[in-house]
Amino acid sequence: MKTIKEINEKIKKGDAVVITAEEMIKIVEEEGAKKAADYVDVVTTGTFGAMCSSGVFINFGHSDPPIKMLKIYLNNVEAYGGLAAVDAYIGAAQPNEDPDVDIDYGGAHVIEDLVRGKEIELYAEGYTTDCYPRKDVNVKITLDDVNQAIMVNPRNCYQTYPAATNGREEKIYTYMGVLLPEYNNVHYSGAGQLNPLQNDYNPIINNYNTIGIGTKIFLGGGEGYIIGEGTQHNPPFGTLMVKGDLKKMNSKFIRAATMPRYGSTLYVGLGVPIPVLNEKIAERCAIKDEDIEVPIYDYGVPRRDKPMIAKTNYAVLRSGKISLEVEIDGKIVEKTVKTGSVSSYKMAREVAEELKKWILEGKFLLSERVGTLGKPENKPMKSPITLVKDILSKPPITAPCNISIMEAAKILIEYNINHLPIVDDLGRLVGIITSWDIAKALAQNKKTIEEIMTKNVITAHEDEPADHVARKMSINNISGVPVVDDHKRVVGVVTSEDISRLFGGKK
Amino acid sequence: MRKKVYYWTDSEHINKPVISDTILNTGVKINILKAKVEPQEAFLILELFGDEETIKKALDYLSKFGEVEEITKVIKRDMEKCVHCGCCITQCPINVIYMDDDYNVIFKEEECVGCKNCLKACPFKAIEIFE
Ligand code: SF4
Ligand code: SF4
Numbered sequence: 066m067k068t069i070k071e072i073n074e075k076i077k078k079g080d081a082v083v084i085t086a087e088e089m090i091k092i093v094e095e096e097g098a099k100k101a102a103d104y105v106d107v108v109t110t111g112t113f114g115a116m117c118s119s120g121v122f123i124n125f126g127h128s129d130p131p132i133k134m135l136k137i138y139l140n141n142v143e144a145y146g147g148l149a150a151v152d153a154y155i156g157a158a159q160p161n162e163d164p165d166v167d168i169d170y171g172g173a174h175v176i177e178d179l180v181r182g183k184e185i186e187l188y189a190e191g192y193t194t195d196c197y198p199r200k201d202v203n204v205k206i207t208l209d210d211v212n213q214a215i216m217v218n219p220r221n222c223y224q225t226y227p228a229a230t231n232g233r234e235e236k237i238y239t240y241m242g243v244l245l246p247e248y249n250n251v252h253y254s255g256a257g258q259l260n261p262l263q264n265d266y267n268p269i270i271n272n273y274n275t276i277g278i279g280t281k282i283f284l285g286g287g288e289g290y291i292i293g294e295g296t297q298h299n300p301p302f303g304t305l306m307v308k309g310d311l312k313k314m315n316s317k318f319i320r321a322a323t324m325p326r327y328g329s330t331l332y333v334g335l336g337v338p339i340p341v342l343n344e345k346i347a348e349r350c351a352i353k354d355e356d357i358e359v360p361i362y363d364y365g366v367p368r369r370d371k372p373m374i375a376k377t378n379y380a381v382l383r384s385g386k387i388s389l390e391v392e393i394d395g396k397i398v399e400k401t402v403k404t405g406s407v408s409s410y411k412m413a414r415e416v417a418e419e420l421k422k423w424i425l426e427g428k429f430l431l432s433e434r435v436g437t438l439g440k441p442e443n444k445p446m447k448s449p450i451t452l453v454k455d456i457l458s459k460p461p462i463t464a465p466c467n468i469s470i471m472e473a474a475k476i477l478i479e480y481n482i483n484h485l486p487i488v489d490d491l492g493r494l495v496g497i498i499t500s501w502d503i504a505k506a507l508a509q510n511k512k513t514i515e516e517i518m519t520k521n522v523i524t525a526h527e528d529e530p531a532d533h534v535a536r537k538m539s540i541n542n543i544s545g546v547p548v549v550d551d552h553k554r555v556v557g558v559v560t561s562e563d564i565s566r567l568f569g570g571k572k
Numbered sequence: 573m574r575k576k577v578y579y580w581t582d583s584e585h586i587n588k589p590v591i592s593d594t595i596l597n598t599g600v601k602i603n604i605l606k607a608k609v610e611p612q613e614a615f616l617i618l619e620l621f622g623d624e625e626t627i628k629k630a631l632d633y634l635s636k637f638g639e640v641e642e643i644t645k646v647i648k649r650d651m652e653k654c655v656h657c658g659c660c661i662t663q664c665p666i667n668v669i670y671m672d673d674d675y676n677v678i679f680k681e682e683e684c685v686g687c688k689n690c691l692k693a694c695p696f697k698a699i700e701i702f703e
Contacts, residue, residue, distance in 0.1 A: 113655070115695070242659040243693040250662035320655060322695035330695070332655060385661075385671060403667075406658035411675040 069340050072106045073430045081106040083424045085417040086264045086339075086350055093351035102347035107424055107431065110264045111283070111336035111416030112256035114408025115322060117240070118220035118296065119331045120156040121176055121311050124212040125187065127151055132199035134189035138162060139175045146189070150197060154217075157321075157331035171329025173321035176216075179208045180285075180316045214311035216285065220295035222335050224262035224303040225357060228253035228382060230374055230402075232391065233365035238326035242407050244364055248374070248391045251361055251404045256413035257354040257379030261337035262303045264350045271300050271441070274346050275339055277434030282307060283336035283420040286315025288429070291337075291438075299443035307335065318416065332409070336416040338424060340431050354379035361389070367533050369445055383410070453534055453548050454527040456567055457557035461548075463488045466495060466514055473514060474503045484545040484558050487518050492554040494547055496520045524549050527556055535564045574621045576605070576685055577631070581614040581638040590637045591618075598622075600630035605666045605685065617643075617666065617685050645686025646702050649679060653698035660690035660699070 075081040082105050084092065089108050093101045125134075127150070137146040137153045141162045144153040159172035178185060190201045208214055230251045231237050231244035238244075241252045257263065261282075265273045280291040289309025298304045318334030341347050355378050362371040374389060381387055381404075388401045423429035463486045464476060476485055477500055487496040496518030506517045525534040525546045534546060538561055545560040581590060586609070595602055601621035608615045620627050634640050656677045661669045665687060668680040679690075691699040 114657075242695070243663060245662065252659070252662070320696065323697070324695050325693055332657075332695075383671075383675075403662040405660070405662040406671070409655045409657045409675075411656040414675070 067106070067340070067342050069342070069431050069433050072340050075106055076424055076427055076430055079425075079427055081424060083107045083109060083338075083421050085414070085421055086110045086259050086352075087414065087417070089347075089350045090258065090353055093347060098344045098348035098351065101351075102341055102344040105341045105347065107421075108264060108339045108341055108347075108350040109336055109417045109420040109424070110256075110259055110261040110339060111334065111413045111418075111420065112222055112260050112408070113318070113332060113334045113412035113416055114223075114226075114254050114256070115240070115324070115330040116218060116221045116333045116335075117158045117328070117330045119176075119216065119218040119333055120154055120172065121179070122213065122215045122217055123153050123155065125151045125153070125206065126210075126212050128199060128202050128204075130199045131197050132189065132202050133191040133194060133197035134202070135191040137187070137189045139185050139187055140170065140178070141166070141186075141188075142170070142172050142175050144172075146191075150191075158328050160329060168323050168327070168329045171321075171323070173329045173331035176311070176331060177316055177319055177321040179214065180311060180314050180319050182207060182209075208312055215308060216289070216311050216314070217292075217306075217308045218295075218333065219306050220297060220304045221307050221333060222261055222295070222305045223255065224260055224266065224301055225257075225359060226254040226302075228359050228361040228377070228404075229364045230361055230389070231365040232363045232372075232374075237365060238324070239364050240324050240327050240330070241364060242405065243325060247393055248363075248389055248400065249402050251382065251387055251389070251402060252407050253359060253379070253382040253404060254407040255359075255379065256408065256410060257357050257383075258352055259410070259413045259417055261335065261339075262300075262305070263352055263357060265337070265339050265346075266301060266303065266349065267345075268301070272437055273300075273303070274349065275342065275434065276305075276337060277437045279432055279435040280337060281429070281432040282309075282338075283334070283416060283423070283429075284309035284314070285311075285333055285335075286318035286419075287313030289335075290432075291434075294438040294440075297443040298438065299441040302443070303438070303441075305335075305438075318412075332412075334412060334416040336420040338420060338429070338431055354383060355381075368530065382406070451531040451567060452527070453525050453529050453531055453559055454556075456531055456559060456563050457527070457548060461486065461555050461557045463492070463555050464498075464514075465489075468514060470503060470506050470512070470514060470517065473498050474500075477503065482558070484547070484560065486522075486547040486555045486558060487514060488555055491552075494522060494524065494549055494553055494555050497522045497547055499545075522547060525559055526550075531559075531564060531567055534559055535568070538564070573624060573627065574619055575627050575631075576617065576619050576643040576683075577634075578641045578643060578685075579616045579618055579634060579638055581616070583612050585637040586612075586614055588637065590634070591616075594630050594633045598626055598629040598633055600626050602630075605683065614638075619683070643685050644703060645684070647679060647681055647684040647686060647690075648700045648702065650698045650700070653696045654694075655696060657695065659693050659695055663689040663693045665689065 133150040137144040144155040157173040229241035295304030320332040485498040548557045603619040606617040668683040
């Protein structure tokens, strides 16, 4: 048994034994946890990955005459200004105001540029008051010019993150990167055996051995502190809320990124030193990638609760490929697909190594926590959901393939509709006719329904959320989709009017 | 020398062993980087090895049965920008990106055919493709 105080004395004298969590695996394996606890003082951990819930509080100092800034833009990225006159919070995921730049230069990029010492354009407006007479201000600033730039990240350092695959027939662009169709890749994130929370976790109490409020950490290349549990904290999917001084950070460990067609995000390097106070702590610090279970979810299902495709571990994920048993076209098939990481294990290692160096050089002392992380809580929002079947007008108006164009035109007029699904004998969808197709048939002198109907029809399922169908229609620039059941039988049509009635009524 | 080409086999020749014939008739060595053969058409990415004359002969021979297009693209990765995340690895259709034992993301650049899939997936805009 040791105390943090004793360890700090050793650090000051340059006598402390400090190793990384990766090196600890071997030591515990070869010498046992008891022996390891005897002579290892500190285990350093690290992680480096996309952490969207990151941002910086900035105090710009007062202009003369002074302004109460309300709408604040840094290089055209909005920072939240609903605080005191010259305070703002710039969030990593905020897109650019310019729609052509959009997510290519967002809040994360502003933060990285600040760390790099680059000049940033500040534009702010406010309403005038007796004490703040100025309406707007427009100046160039650097990190040195502002008073404080304090990084406060509400959720960093996920202990484990579920991996992602995609069962859809098309590529999807997610915060887990680009996911190929038909489960053709698996993307994962997380430092696994190097992750700070993972190495300090105590499953018996579902809490952490040493990490807590006030733990001093490595954050973005500078010193930082854990200020509590992060949002959605729910061990073993624990998270941290952290703070650090942006002025002391290093652009090697604070990197702006853009997840294609998703958004801007900040890659943050974060490391926590774990004092090896006893055997139990030593043992946990030897946790290996293969011991850490990672679920894989189908991100192709755009719902909160996604189906789990498999359970695996970080060792398999890091091997580069994985075998999955998946259902494609109603058949269960086994396929081996490539895995790719979204976070960087190489950089996580560098974080742990850098922190180790600091401690060995006596530059970084450990702190005693003043409290444990708060209680787990990660429950869903009580949001109402509207499914396609809730807004369907039944029964469906459909027509067989063998009707004439004239008859089809009559149906459209008689029911005052624009979309007519064409079905086979069993009511299964084979195509769709719109009033535009009828007009085209006249203009081009086409004779049969077969010739003019659209065969590659974009459909909706009756159990799909209405929001999802609205997005499909707007992406494909169409005004209606037939709704089908599990057997491809047409059960109705959803039109853009149905959708706008639904969303219009909510406001 | 070596040369990379896209190759579309004409549909009337789809059932002929065009690649083997090219090898036998010209003595070229061929590495098939990617092949997509469908009833109506075939698309391949080939890497040809041999001296200049052999490669020329092989290209002439291949042209009789389909369309050849030379691949001249080169890939460049900015190592300052790359963080070795791995978002690009699974995107490569011919598997030239991988992670080594030290968790570095490695590109076998000489095998790249310049499809830009990795470029489009990289969150750090670390990749450029030149003609
Ligand atoms: S996605 Fe970009 S940053 Fe990540 S490993 Fe590939 S090239 Fe490097
Ligand atoms: S451009 Fe990228 S994805 Fe395409 S072949 Fe080259 S390395 Fe592979």
